[in-house]
Amino acid sequence: MDLPTPRYRCPLGRLQPEPMDVEAVKRRGWREQRLLVVCLDDDRLDWTERELIRRIGERLYGAREARHG
Numbered sequence: 652m653d654l655p656t657p658r659y660r661c662p663l664g665r666l667q668p669e670p671m672d673v674e675a676v677k678r679r680g681w682r683e684q685r686l687l688v689v690c691l692d693d694d695r696l697d698w699t700e701r702e703l704i705r706r707i708g709e710r711l712y713g714a715r716e717a718r719h720g
């Protein structure tokens with residue numbers, strides 16, 4: 652009788668986090684709590700939308716600090 656060899660499952664495998672669907676978390680945050688998380692580099696935004704979001708962010712949180720390097 653041919654029985655399949657059971658695969659060894661490392662106990663540490665349970666500690667690895669499940670991959671998160673970031674877009675689903677953002678969507679749920681917006682729908683449930685009216686929190687908006689957006690990246691200015693998002694291809695779904697046009698120039699005017701990016702500029703509006705940038706201006707709102709700078710008004711609320713200040714301008715981005717210059718990187719030294």
